[in-house]
Amino acid sequence: MKVVAAYLLAVLGGNTTPSADDVRKILGSVGAEIDGDRIELLLSEVKGKDITELIASGREKLALVPCGGGGGAVSMAASAGGAAPAAASAGAEPKKEEKVEEKEESDDVSLLAYMSSNLFVLVL
Secondary structure, three states, X not given: OHHHHHHHHHHHOOOOOOOHHHHHHHHHHOOOOOOHHHHHXXXXXXXXXXXXXXXXXXXXXXXXOOOOOOOXXXXXXXXXXXXXXXXHHHOHHHHHHHHHHHHHHHHHHHHHHHHHHHHHHHHO
């Protein structure tokens, strides 16, 4: 992931075709471990390809990936029968807190998914 990030930073910096040395310099500037094999693999996979097209293709592929959702709390409340209204009113406060936490985590997950889609596309 860090190799892809370094490559993308080089592209954002105006270098349309970063070399292995360019990626190594970026990784070295932040003290990251440099894996020459991964750099070469990435460069061989993106050689001759437009990075914006790769990213667009990755987004399309990521959109097709099914994602799970919650729903466990709803099924548990429904199966509780008569206790469901009491459980729902007792659990109303924590749900709001969970939603706030989920939003923060959602931002992290969105960034990770975006970067992962780039990784999958670039490696493929």
